[in-house]
Amino acid sequence: MNHFVSTLRQHWAALRILLILAVILGVGYPLFITLVAQLPGLQSRADGSLVSMNGKIVGSAELGQSFTGAGGRALPQYFEPRPSVGGYDPTATGASNLGPESIVDELPNPAVRGGTGTQSLLTQVCSRSLAIGKQFGVSGARPYCTPDGVGAVLGVFWSGPGYAGHITKVVSLNQECPAKPFLARYRGVPVHCARGGVDYAKGQVIAVRGNAAVSPAVPADAVTASGSGLDPNISPAFANLQAPIVARTRRIAVSQVDALVRRYTTGRDLGFMGEPRVNVLELNLALDRQYPMPPS
Numbered sequence: 016m017n018h019f020v021s022t023l024r025q026h027w028a029a030l031r032i033l034l035i036l037a038v039i040l041g042v043g044y045p046l047f048i049t050l051v052a053q054l055p056g057l058q059s060r061a062d063g064s065l066v067s068m069n070g071k072i073v074g075s076a077e078l079g080q081s082f083t084g085a086g087g088r089a090l091p092q093y094f095e096p097r098p099s100v101g102g103y104d105p106t107a108t109g110a111s112n113l114g115p116e117s118i119v120d121e122l123p124n125p126a127v128r129g130g131t132g133t134q135s136l137l138t139q140v141c142s143r144s145l146a147i148g149k150q151f152g153v154s155g156a157r158p159y160c161t162p163d164g165v166g167a168v169l170g171v172f173w174s175g176p177g178y179a180g181h182i183t184k185v186v187s188l189n190q191e192c193p194a195k196p197f198l199a200r201y202r203g204v205p206v207h208c209a210r211g212g213v214d215y216a217k218g219q220v221i222a223v224r225g226n227a228a229v230s231p232a233v234p235a236d237a238v239t240a241s242g243s244g245l246d247p248n249i250s251p252a253f254a255n256l257q258a259p260i261v262a263r264t265r266r267i268a269v270s271q272v273d274a275l276v277r278r279y280t281t282g283r284d285l286g287f288m289g290e291p292r293v294n295v296l297e298l299n300l301a302l303d304r305q306y307p308m309p310p311s
Contacts, residue, residue, distance in 0.1 A: 066296055074296045079103055079247045082299060092264040092308055094257050096295045097236050098143060099244040110242045118166050118222055120189045122211035137166035138189055143238040144231065151256050153232040158224045161197040165189040167225055169201060170218030178219045186215055248292035251280050267306050275301050
């Protein structure tokens with residue numbers, strides 16, 4: 016009997032502790048944090064940093080979004096954000112999980128019906144850079160990219176084991192036939208285009224830098240997605256690249272657009288962390304307020 020009473024007391028004490036902790040941590044703490052978040056200066060961030068125009072919520076200053084029209088085409092009167100793997104969908108935030116070693120494409124296999132292949136991170140960067148260069152009238156050339164916008168990567172095959180002996184064959188791994196290889200010869204050996212479905216795994220993979228400038232005209236943030244895919248900012252360099260088209264579309268001077276870019280440029284955090292950045296949503300809304308689109 017005494018043992019039963021002692022056990023009952025222990026369980027009752029444990030239950031009381033559980034109830035007390037549930038009230039403190041499950042109700043009190045969340046309520047306290049919610050109240051703190053509503054203090055002046057914190058409320059906007061706690062509520063999602065929502066941005067309104069004419070009484071209507073148009074987005075969040077902390078989330079990137081696209082500015083597109085019919086067919087998903089970018090609207091030239093607006094600045095474009097960084098690329099997004101998840102299509103700027105907050106519920107699908109994430110990265111491609113491709114790293115610096117992702118340089119060889121998986122070409123479509125003609126034996127697989129409906130196969131599309133898979134682009135490497137390098138080819139994604141090269142193709143975006145080429146497209147951005149054409150869009151804004153600058154060179155889209157980048158190191159390790161071919162003129163047709165894929166990764167400049169060779170598969171070099173040797174006569175001996177361990178890449179020894181002499182070279183027997185060279186293939187431009189990311190240029191699918193009948194494309195013309197970006198190099199005619201490598202160490203005196205003709206370079207061939209690649210064919211989908213062929214196994215080139217035994218070749219030595221060599222990335223070719225080429226003669227592109229060290230600092231490309233198309234900035235890095237224009238061709239790479241952020242880790243979340245929802246970066247709301249772009250670099251001043253990317254903003255300056257877009258400024259002439261925005262100004263021409265809105266029929267204003269480039270200097271007027273440049274002034275707005277400078278106004279919405281934020282410097283490094285604490286003066287030394289990160290890089291200067293421009294919030295795309297706030298900049299585009301400022302354009303609409305100060306320089307609305309002229310009648311067509």
